[in-house]
Amino acid sequence: MVERNVSIIIPSYNRAHLLWEIIPSYFQEEVLEVIVINDCSTDNTEKVLLEIKEKYPDLIILVNDRNLKQMSSKNKGIEVAKGKYIFFGDDDSFLMPGAIKQLLKTKLLTNADVIGARILYMNKEESAFEQCIHRHKKHGLFRSDLSKLEFNFTADLGEPVECFYAQALILVEKSKLGNHRFNLSYFGNCYREETDFMLSLYIKGLKFVYDSQALLINLPPQKATGGARTSNKLKYHYESIINNYTFLKRYNAEINNLTNDNHTIFYRQFLFIYSKFIAFGRKLIK
Incomplete structure (x- = not known):
């Protein structure tokens, strides 16, 4: 059983x-x-x-x-x-x-x-x-x-x-x-x-x-409506950037320790924002 x-x-x-x-x-x-x-x-x-x-x-x-x-x-x-x-x-x-x-x-x-x-x-x-x-x-x-x-x-x-x-x-x-x-x-x-x-x-x-x-x-986005995610893309990306920074302030030193890196919070935050711009650009091209 x-x-x-x-x-x-x-x-x-x-x-x-x-x-x-x-x-x-x-x-x-x-x-x-x-x-x-x-x-x-x-x-x-x-x-x-x-x-x-x-x-x-x-x-x-x-x-x-x-x-x-x-x-x-x-x-x-x-x-x-x-x-x-x-x-x-x-x-x-x-x-x-x-x-x-x-x-x-x-x-x-x-x-x-x-x-x-x-x-x-x-x-x-x-x-x-x-x-x-x-x-x-x-x-x-x-x-x-x-x-x-x-x-x-x-x-x-x-x-x-x-x-x-x-x-x-x-x-x-x-x-x-x-x-x-x-x-x-x-x-x-x-x-x-x-x-x-x-x-x-x-x-x-x-x-x-x-x-x-x-x-x-x-489920696909046109079906999975509702939920907590906003339909305002600009607002979503703004909140993501702020929350990512909150996360890095808490964990950047621990991440460096686990990965044997020496990156600053601002370096990782820059990479994150840059990746957002790249993803947004790809969507525009499509």
């Missing part, structure tokens, strides 16, 4: 139209409970979650009385989680069958503390998961460059790889977290909140592994 010992934590904001498609995908064989934190949604999220709970009684619904953003919501989920393990999901990301089983298997094989999953992002031309998976067979990337803060976990590597994993789509033993929580210093789009959480665990000496066989598919 399979042991049900994983708590899934998913913050959600104004994504009622996605919940019936997304939430059931997390009720996999090893899952004890799925904790959804309704972050003061203004749509019919509450009603939809109650409907889902009728079919999936192990759905735990928490409600914020004001919009607290993903960091506070995830922290609340950690506090109430009853499982031996925690996995952080997204309200616009479909968890492919067998993903939790794969992560648990990799934990036993590698003795890793933190096991990160692979996430692929559908584009506006794709209507089926298979299309997205096929595209990434050719164009998937693996990049874990802590010095340059460049990360990409879309490549299928075939086997687990030990590396720093920057996203929060992880399986981790709850006892390993202790009092460790998401930092609440980030504002607006909360850019770098996941990198902050992961790096603070990494600094503590936890072993990280990326397992590309555990897969999530992020």
